[in-house]
Amino acid sequence: MEAPHLLGKVIIRGKIEAKTGLHIGGSQVKLEIGGVDLPIVRDPLTNRPYIPGSSLKGKMRSLLEKAKGKKPNKNIGTPEHPIRIHLCDNPEELQGCEVCKIFGMPSSPPEKGQKAFNEPTRLIVRDAPLTDESAGELEGLELPYSEVKWENAIDRMTSAANPRQVERVPAGAEFEFELIYNVFEEEDVERLKHVFEALSLVEHDYLGGHGSRGYGQVVFKDIRMWWNSKADYESGNIDVAKKAAVNDGYDTPAKILEKFDEIKGKIELGRA
Numbered sequence: 131m132e133a134p135h136l137l138g139k140v141i142i143r144g145k146i147e148a149k150t151g152l153h154i155g156g157s158q159v160k161l162e163i164g165g166v167d168l169p170i171v172r173d174p175l176t177n178r179p180y181i182p183g184s185s186l187k188g189k190m191r192s193l194l195e196k197a198k199g200k201k202p203n204k205n206i207g208t209p210e211h212p213i214r215i216h217l218c219d220n221p222e223e224l225q226g227c228e229v230c231k232i233f234g235m236p237s238s239p240p241e242k243g244q245k246a247f248n249e250p251t252r253l254i255v256r257d258a259p260l261t262d263e264s265a266g267e268l269e270g271l272e273l274p275y276s277e278v279k280w281e282n283a284i285d286r287m288t289s290a291a292n293p294r295q296v297e298r299v300p301a302g303a304e305f306e307f308e309l310i311y312n313v314f315e316e317e318d319v320e321r322l323k324h325v326f327e328a329l330s331l332v333e334h335d336y337l338g339g340h341g342s343r344g345y346g347q348v349v350f351k352d353i354r355m356w357w358n359s360k361a362d363y364e365s366g367n368i369d370v371a372k373k374a375a376v377n378d379g380y381d382t383p384a385k386i387l388e389k390f391d392e393i394k395g396k397i398e399l400g401r402a
Contacts, residue, residue, distance in 0.1 A: 134250050134314040138360050140322060140397065141370055142309040144353035144381070146181060146258055146337075151279060151298035153345050154185050154338040167294040168339075170276055178260045179275050179299050181337070186307070187255035189337055190328035191215070191233045197331060200229055221247045228324045231317075252318060253325060254310040264303045273297065281343075298345060307350070319397050323390045330383040353381045357397045 154171050170179050192215075195202070200216035207213030217235045218224040224231070224247065234251030260268075260275060268275040279296045311322055329350050336346030355377045356370040376396040380389045 134312075136360055137313045137315070137318075138362070139358050140311040140313065140376075141356045141358060142311065142325075142353065143370075144307055145261065145351050146186075146305040146307050147349050147351060148299055148301055148303045148305075149347040149349060150301050151277065151345055152179075152181075152303070152338050152348070153296055153298040153340055154179075154181060168296045170297045170299060172275075173259065177274055178265055179303075180260060181258035181305050181307070183255035183257045185338065186258065186332075187233070187253065189332055189335070190253075190255075190325075191229060193331035193335055194232075194324060194328045195229050197327070198228060200227070218249075224249060228321055232321055232324055250312070250314070252312045252314070252321070254312070256308040256310075258305040258307040260299075261304045261306055264305075268300065268303060271300075275299065275303075296340065313397075319394055322394070322397075323387060326383040326386045326390070330387065333383065350383055351381060353377065353383070353386065355386075355393070 152170075153168065155168060171182060172179050195216045202214035202216055203219070204217040205212045205214055216229055218227050218230045224235075230249050232252045234253075235249045265275060271277060276297050277300045279298060281294055281296055283294070309325065311318075311325060313319060313322075333347075333349055335341065337348050338346040340346070354375040356373050357376055358368050358370075362368050377386055377389075377393050380386050380393065386393060
């Protein structure tokens with residue numbers, strides 16, 4: 131299998147707004163009397179909550195697999211605690227798979243008569259920090275940048291309550307996100323639309339935990355996209371602050387999907 135040849139990168143930046151309380155679980159570093167049962171993940175240096183890139187990327191991949199009807203055929207967990215995802219079984223299947231092409235796949239043991247194959251990821255998802263503006267608004271809360279929601283699990287036989295505290299980032303908080311999309315071949319420009327399809331699916335699902343109970347509704351907004359070609363990297367012309375966005379005026383996943391052919395044309399012209 132030939133090594134991928136980089137044609138360029140699409141830089142995607144924007145904001146994630148929590149429309150309802152957001153809980154992405156972190157570890158309980160120390161035991162405290164009266165401490166929160168289910169804490170959120172925080173930056174250890176600033177103590178601010180953030181959205182891990184792994185959480186957003188995993189949710190995007192999971193929902194896109196379902197939307198494209200991909201069979202969860204591989205267990206990446208253990209036999210006792212399976213974690214099933216889709217990974218293509220052969221190179222022929224891979225060529226038509228948006229999921230494995232965009233999100234990548236590890237090297238798979240070859241089937242009889244086949245060579246081993248893998249696929250590099252096109253999509254890089256950065257951790258999304260809390261914006262400075264939201265941090266300023268949330269600093270005065272009882273817990274820095276977060277709220278505590280009490281919940282009860284009710285025993286169906288005895289009606290006994292089991293209260294617990296769930297920490298979450300309040301509705302209205304905003305995070306800054308960045309995606310990097312690698313273009314290795316002509317078809318990757320067309321595949322880019324599936325990234326925004328995945329973001330749109332996340333908006334109509336949830337991010338983090340307890341989504342079926344109202345947590346984790348988010349929207350992606352103020353999105354801007356820039357194209358950096360291979361030639362740009364060779365010349366050092368990669369400062370997006372000095373470049374025009376290729377999606378100017380279309381700043382949500384829905385708007386970008388609606389006008390994708392127009393946006394794609396700008397990326398192709400830039401590459402040429």
